[in-house]
Amino acid sequence: MTEIGIIAVGGYNEMGRNMTAVRINEDIIIIDMGLRLDRVQIHEDVDIDRMHSLELIEMGAIPDDTIMNEVNGNVRAIVCTHGHLDHIGAISKLAHRYTAPIIATPYTTALIKHQIDSERKFGVKNNIVALKSGDTMEITKDISIEFVNAQHSIIDTVFLAIHTPSGSIIYACDFKLDRTPTIGEMPDFERLTKLGQEGVIALITESTNAGRNGKTPSEMIAHMMLKDVLLGTEESDVGMVVTTFASHIARMNSIVQFASEMGRIPVLLGRSMERYVGTAHQLGYINLPDTVEIYGHRRDIDGALKKIMEKGKDKYLPVVTGHQGEPGAVLSRIANGDTPFKIETGDRIIFSANVIPSPMTQANRYSLETKLKMRGARIYDDVHVSGHAYREDHWELLRMLKPEHVIPAHGTIHMHSEYIQMAEDAGYSLGDTLHLLRNGEELYIEEE
Numbered sequence: 001m002t003e004i005g006i007i008a009v010g011g012y013n014e015m016g017r018n019m020t021a022v023r024i025n026e027d028i029i030i031i032d033m034g035l036r037l038d039r040v041q042i043h044e045d046v047d048i049d050r051m052h053s054l055e056l057i058e059m060g061a062i063p064d065d066t067i068m069n070e071v072n073g074n075v076r077a078i079v080c081t082h083g084h085l086d087h088i089g090a091i092s093k094l095a096h097r098y099t100a101p102i103i104a105t106p107y108t109t110a111l112i113k114h115q116i117d118s119e120r121k122f123g124v125k126n127n128i129v130a131l132k133s134g135d136t137m138e139i140t141k142d143i144s145i146e147f148v149n150a151q152h153s154i155i156d157t158v159f160l161a162i163h164t165p166s167g168s169i170i171y172a173c174d175f176k177l178d179r180t181p182t183i184g185e186m187p188d189f190e191r192l193t194k195l196g197q198e199g200v201i202a203l204i205t206e207s208t209n210a211g212r213n214g215k216t217p218s219e220m221i222a223h224m225m226l227k228d229v230l231l232g233t234e235e236s237d238v239g240m241v242v243t244t245f246a247s248h249i250a251r252m253n254s255i256v257q258f259a260s261e262m263g264r265i266p267v268l269l270g271r272s273m274e275r276y277v278g279t280a281h282q283l284g285y286i287n288l289p290d291t292v293e294i295y296g297h298r299r300d301i302d303g304a305l306k307k308i309m310e311k312g313k314d315k316y317l318p319v320v321t322g323h324q325g326e327p328g329a330v331l332s333r334i335a336n337g338d339t340p341f342k343i344e345t346g347d348r349i350i351f352s353a354n355v356i357p358s359p360m361t362q363a364n365r366y367s368l369e370t371k372l373k374m375r376g377a378r379i380y381d382d383v384h385v386s387g388h389a390y391r392e393d394h395w396e397l398l399r400m401l402k403p404e405h406v407i408p409a410h411g412t413i414h415m416h417s418e419y420i421q422m423a424e425d426a427g428y429s430l431g432d433t434l435h436l437l438r439n440g441e442e443l444y445i446e447e448e
């Protein structure tokens with residue numbers, strides 16, 4: 001008899017601060033320790049690197065893991081399935097409380113190390129172990145973990161399979177079923193189907209885009225949209241500035257490649273560009289052309305923008321941070337006229353990103369776009385596809401894995417309800433095989 005507990009620590013009531021614990025009898029595996037950035041941004045002058053975890057828990061910025069004190073068992077591993085901040089951003093605040101290694105894919109472990117290095121309050125000494133997609137690792141004599149290749153909006157994303165004597169538990173947060181990715185392999189459908197045949201006890205999966213119809217467009221579509229915007233024009237000598245997620249390495253790779261095709265030098269500007277793109281380059285996930293320039297510090301960024309103005313905007317393609325209108329990011333500073341880069345009538349600003357639907361972000365973005373337009377910029381927005389599975393992708397994954405139990409995670413109650421409707425269509429029954437969990441709750445499953 002195996003007793004399984006699924007503990008919803010964070011990210012079940014909201015977007016962000018994801019953390020789930022899976023208990024197999026008295027052995028516990030923690031999955032993700034994420035940060036909810038919008039709870040940090042509403043306060044001015046917050047330096048999270050120096051803040052205590054209890055203070056951040058009170059702000060709702062990191063998962064309230066104090067509930068782990070009431071869970072009966074020992075934590076054997078902390079596992080992260082990709083490197084987004086809402087999955088790894090609280091590691092530097094919480095991981096030191098557990099005597100357990102942190103296990104993630106190579107790119108994710110590199111980002112976790114950066115995270116820990118910038119921490120100023122706690123010393124995080126946990127072992128950090130890199131496990132490649134497709135590999136398996138023994139955690140106890142009864143439990144092993146396996147990384148199965150996935151796709152998402154950051155490289156080196158995996159599904160996690162926790163193998164127990166009674167079957168597996170699968171964690172699929174976050175993913176998309178992209179069959180034509182521009183970096184890496186497509187999700188390992190063969191392995192997922194096999195896992196389904198072997199017996200899946202529970203599937204914990206993101207509900208973020210379960211309410212969107214159809215399937216998520218492939219990253220190849222975003223690649224073609226970008227190509228059309230950047231190269232498909234008769235005004236090829238105007239100033240162009242692209243902004244996108246620094247962590248979206250596949251997208252960055254496309255932009256850098258198109259810059260070369262346009263005969264322009266790609267110049268990546270912003271602190272996070274250095275961290276995400278620089279790391280991906282060092283680890284060999286992307287090949288950057290020799291001409292590429294990356295600057296992270298404000299003085300270097302302004303120096304590069306000055307050079308672009310002097311030598312001619314038509315010779316460069318600046319790729320900058322600030323697509324959500326974040327105050328202080330490079331694009332906001334350009335819009336405010338705080339850099340040597342001057343927008344002229346007809347210059348193009350290309351947003352290869354969606355607007356995150358939170359009122360604060362929408363206000364920031366509105367203000368940014370208005371300022372840019374007032375300086376004469378032409379705006380190309382939403383040159384983007386999502387990294388999260390839509391409803392029919394969820395349908396496919398669910399029927400591929402055939403889990404006994406399903407638990408939507410990583411979303412608001414509204415997003416979970418969309419997932420629940422889809423899962424009911426697939427034959428699951430709410431309260432019996434389909435479970436709505438709130439932060440702080442534990443679901444018990446008994447297996448023969």
Ligand SMILES: [Zn+2]
Pocket residue numbers: 082084152174
């Ligand atoms: Zn993610």
